[in-house]
Amino acid sequence: MIKVLFAAGDENWQTYEAPLTKAFEDRSLSIDLSTAHPAEDSDYIIYAPVSDLKDFSPFTKCKAVLSLWAGVEKIVGNLSLTQPLCRMVDPGLTQGMVEWVTGHCMRYHLGIDEALASQNGQWTPKTPPLAQDRKITILGLGELGTACATTLAGLGFAMTGWSRRKKSIAGITCQFGEEGLTAALESAEIVVLLLPNTPSTENTLNAETLAHLPKGARIINPGRGTLIDDAALIAALDHDQIAHATLDVFRIEPLPANDPYWSHPKVTVTPHIAAETRPSSASEVIAENIARCESGQSLLHQVDKAAGY
Incomplete structure (x- = not known):
């Protein structure tokens, strides 16, 4: 069972729980999706800066941090983030x-x-x-x-x-x-x-x-x-x-x-409405990246931390 921690805020959890579950099922991924996995048990983190999570160092088992946001400027400079970081290309x-x-x-x-x-x-x-x-x-x-x-x-x-x-x-x-x-x-x-x-x-x-x-x-x-x-x-x-x-x-x-x-x-x-992540298609991107990583393929949309994007 792959343990995926959803660390992207309570409001987003209500929006994303169902489409993420469906996207995982469509790829026959055995996923335990939760907002409360212990750090040492988490295989992946689904993340947004609205989360309280700021210290990634306890997540020693984590294979990747998967952002729900296209912009990563609020996380890419976090020195505790040693895991691969993927931005959202939805x-x-x-x-x-x-x-x-x-x-x-x-x-x-x-x-x-x-x-x-x-x-x-x-x-x-x-x-x-x-x-x-x-x-x-x-x-x-x-x-x-x-x-x-x-x-x-x-x-x-x-x-x-x-x-x-x-x-x-x-x-x-x-x-x-x-x-x-x-x-x-x-x-x-x-x-x-x-x-x-x-x-x-x-x-x-x-x-x-x-x-x-x-x-x-x-x-x-x-x-x-x-x-x-x-x-x-x-x-x-x-x-x-x-x-x-x-x-x-x-x-x-x-x-x-x-x-x-x-x-x-x-x-x-205009009030920041030009483009918004859609939960259904964004969930497909998250599920695809986890499926790729689990099968030994390279992650999609991985951030170059030195360049900042």
Whole structure:
């Protein structure tokens, strides 16, 4: 019997117990799933940062810590975590992100905000360019960034992607490194941020990099709040360097009621809804990883602790 400790909060336990049990049964895994296994007996840990579990050193038998969250910045630096750590790459989360990013890119591309604001009885046609003439850059070509970039390229958009390391993706102009970031920004009418939260990605968009964007560019951030220097973005909005920003993630969440983003006329705030882990599909990912590990295969989505993701 494989003992799996669910250390992801009481509320999540109520949501995940049934789909996890089904996913294990579908793979004929003999699992004892509980929120109360002793540390020395636990073969795997299903984890979320809302858990009280902070010290992983007693879990000497544990083969892997399986995160329910896509982001691992709240656990990856834990020095007691010597076990392999796997982040959540959930097909449902990925599809949700693709739909959200595509929808807001189309909103900007088609000028929907402007059309709604100008319904004043005057007939003022404004035809948007075709997708092939609209340049979009995605910063971050991991699982989510690649999925979004590929979908947008499939709609005909002129897509550029940027990553820290060199990548090659069909239909995407791929840039990398510091010089590549400048090139990726200089051509971007719409920028989508899907980078992980690491020390090297903090304030990727700052006063200097925002200045590289074409005047009137638009920003979409469903990635991490730390990717943007907030004061620099507000200044760029106020000086018309940036025409508009749609922000789904913030350094402090929920976003405080007095935060200037709420009242800024060129900012759309959404409450961290771009992508959410779906219990049914996430449970399939967890069960697949345990099945792989038990059969001697490599874990999926294992985190590079040195890189932070």
